[in-house]
Amino acid sequence: GQQLNQSPQSMFIQEGEDVSMNCTSSSIFNTWLWYKQDPGEGPVLLIALYKAGELTSNGRLTAQFGITRKDSFLNISASIPSDVGIYFCAGQGRSGNTPLVFGKGTRLSVIA
Amino acid sequence: GAGVSQSPSNKVTEKGKDVELRCDPISGHTALYWYRQRLGQGLEFLIYFQGNSAPDKSGLPSDRFSAERTGESVSTLTIQRTQQEDSAVYLCASSPGTGPSFYGYTFGSGTRLTVV
Numbered sequence: 001g002q003q004l005n006q007s008p009q010s011m012f013i014q015e016g017e018d019v020s021m022n023c024t025s026s027s028i029f030n031t032w033l034w035y036k037q038d039p040g041e042g043p044v045l046l047i048a049l050y051k052a053g054e055l056t057s058n059g060r061l062t063a064q065f066g067i068t069r070k071d072s073f074l075n076i077s078a079s080i081p082s083d084v085g086i087y088f089c090a091g092q093g094r095s096g097n098t099p100l101v102f103g104k105g106t107r108l109s110v111i112a
Numbered sequence: 113g114a115g116v117s118q119s120p121s122n123k124v125t126e127k128g129k130d131v132e133l134r135c136d137p138i139s140g141h142t143a144l145y146w147y148r149q150r151l152g153q154g155l156e157f158l159i160y161f162q163g164n165s166a167p168d169k170s171g172l173p174s175d176r177f178s179a180e181r182t183g184e185s186v187s188t189l190t191i192q193r194t195q196q197e198d199s200a201v202y203l204c205a206s207s208p209g210t211g212p213s214f215y216g217y218t219f220g221s222g223t224r225l226t227v228v
Contacts, residue, residue, distance in 0.1 A: 006154075033216050035216075040221065040222075041221050041222075042116070042203050042205070042219025042220050042221050042222055043155070043203075043219050044219070045216035045217070045218075048216055088154060088155065090155075099145055099157045099160045099168065099171075100145075100157075100217065101157070102147075102154045102155040102156075103154055104153060104154035105153075105154050
């Protein structure tokens with residue numbers, strides 16, 4: 001089945017630093033999404049991308065849908081302690097009826 | 113309700129017992145999904161319901177797993193004869209339609225299942 005390769009697996013950064021993480025796939029996705037999961041909670045949607053090449057921002061978060069439709073990245077600028085958590089990329093294939101495929105997550109730790 | 117509600121939040125069960133996990137989706141959401149998240153892992157798709165269509169069961173790992181949904185409301189995920197490898201967080205999500213185009217999925221907080 002479809003798989004997403006997400007990297008890095010984990011990151012330790014200083015407060016105020018910028019963060020970048022990405023996802024790649026061997027197959028094409030029509031939609032890319034980025035979620036954040038806090039401990040003991042379900043993932044929460046951060047950004048959704050619907051068009052190849054699309055660049056979307058949500059506050060300090062910026063995400064891009066790769067031109068080939070096989071990759072996406074998420075940047076977080078000026079990190080703060082509450083950015084700590086696990087970030088997941090997710091993709092949906094050509095058919096709108098297929099469930100989302102998730103990456104394995106990037107665990108972000110922010111050192112104050 | 114305002115969000116996706118799952119119960120119980122935690123469940124400890126003995127190996128070999130059956131368990132039922134419940135999900136109450138957002139009112140009006142026609143699509144409902146179950147995912148499994150093992151410790152330190154990503155989300156693994158289990159099953160998907162869309163309205164009155166036949167569910168997509170392609171992610172169920174074995175015939176010990178089954179799920180039901182009544183109309184567009186509550187869903188239950190049943191695991192029979194639980195094994196230790198079933199220990200995980202089981203996440204339920206709902207969405208207004210078949211794709212995430214407008215809202216993405218809204219997830220519940222999950223049920224943490226521990227099989228001892």
